[in-house]
Amino acid sequence: MNTSCSLRSALLFLALSLATARPGFAATPIATALQPFVDKEELAGAVALVASKDKVLAVEAVGFADRVAKQPMKADALFWIASQSKPITAVAVMMLVDEGKLRLDDPVEKYLPEFKGQLLDAGKGADGKPALKAPAHPITVREVLSHTSGLPFKSAVEQPTLDGLPLRDAVSSYAKTPLTFEPGTKYTYSNAGINTAARLIEVLTGKSYEAFMDERLFHPLGMKDTTFWPTKAQLTRLATPHKPNAAKTGLELTTISQLHYPLDERAKRYPMPAGGLFSTAADVAKFCQMLLNGGELNGKRFLSAAALKELTRRQTPETLKESYGLGFSVGGGGFGHGGALATNMNIDPARGLIIVWLVQHQGFPGEGGKAQGVFRKTAEEQFAKQP
Numbered sequence: 479m480n481t482s483c484s485l486r487s488a489l490l491f492l493a494l495s496l497a498t499a500r501p502g503f504a505a506t507p508i509a510t511a512l513q514p515f516v517d518k519e520e521l522a523g524a525v526a527l528v529a530s531k532d533k534v535l536a537v538e539a540v541g542f543a544d545r546v547a548k549q550p551m552k553a554d555a556l557f558w559i560a561s562q563s564k565p566i567t568a569v570a571v572m573m574l575v576d577e578g579k580l581r582l583d584d585p586v587e588k589y590l591p592e593f594k595g596q597l598l599d600a601g602k603g604a605d606g607k608p609a610l611k612a613p614a615h616p617i618t619v620r621e622v623l624s625h626t627s628g629l630p631f632k633s634a635v636e637q638p639t640l641d642g643l644p645l646r647d648a649v650s651s652y653a654k655t656p657l658t659f660e661p662g663t664k665y666t667y668s669n670a671g672i673n674t675a676a677r678l679i680e681v682l683t684g685k686s687y688e689a690f691m692d693e694r695l696f697h698p699l700g701m702k703d704t705t706f707w708p709t710k711a712q713l714t715r716l717a718t719p720h721k722p723n724a725a726k727t728g729l730e731l732t733t734i735s736q737l738h739y740p741l742d743e744r745a746k747r748y749p750m751p752a753g754g755l756f757s758t759a760a761d762v763a764k765f766c767q768m769l770l771n772g773g774e775l776n777g778k779r780f781l782s783a784a785a786l787k788e789l790t791r792r793q794t795p796e797t798l799k800e801s802y803g804l805g806f807s808v809g810g811g812g813f814g815h816g817g818a819l820a821t822n823m824n825i826d827p828a829r830g831l832i833i834v835w836l837v838q839h840q841g842f843p844g845e846g847g848k849a850q851g852v853f854r855k856t857a858e859e860q861f862a863k864q865p
Contacts, residue, residue: 511852529763529766562821573781598659626665628660632669669750699768819838
């Protein structure tokens, strides 16, 4: 070995030794790619998981769950996954479609009579006052699951947080709210739509939405940390939300403004199907593995192939830029969903890979927003197509 080669080897060894001494850092391709974002205070911390249909290929915890307290991020950290709740709720609805309890093109009013006679905002009349008219057709189950119903993001009474009303009351307020466009013609991201779909579960099964989710999805899939109400023990593992400081040069702590605190208080907090779930990377991966396995996991079938196809194919009109299925974003290398605090999951059937990215960020300073893309690229390069 020549002198220059020996020097390079020594420097590499030194770099790896220093790297592994950093809190929350392991000398793996994924952790190595993410650590610079942590060092520059552009990313507080993350749990990055890669899985195939039958095993976890990698799980890396980098940085801090609480940067101010220097609490290292751990692989079992709990995160508010926010709108990643939407595809989980959509899967539950499709389980009832599989059972013949409802059809996607049924009008919602067939099961929720409060929607009968719902009107459409027609702009202003000749007198300059708001005008209302009947829509071309009542909103359907398919439309509330694909954000094409014309329901708004939320109703006027969902204040100051999104988890302050029982599901029955929240959905009743949507029925009284005029539609913003003709159903099926446009796309507006709508918590109200997904929440309405979840209310169908209660009406059709006679169970509360949260009980159905526990009994039919979370418990059978082994998603032991997935909940709307983290326990006090789980809250000790909760990753703290961060946001850029005023100067945009680093990070400071923040809170989840969409939810009521304390987070374990059931008396004042209600399950929000469109965005209320807390979970871990391991739990999210189990849900994704079930999907990558065609609706089945560990010998138990949750969805038919036909239901999975409907969930993950484009439902929005081709004339629109938004490509959305039923509760899932679709296209661009698979299907999945993100959350308000920058969490994300993606299932890529072509590569046989599941990518789970859990952070708690209300915005990023510097280039922190690029960390997720760097993780995904590194994971796809590291792992060949899985069988």
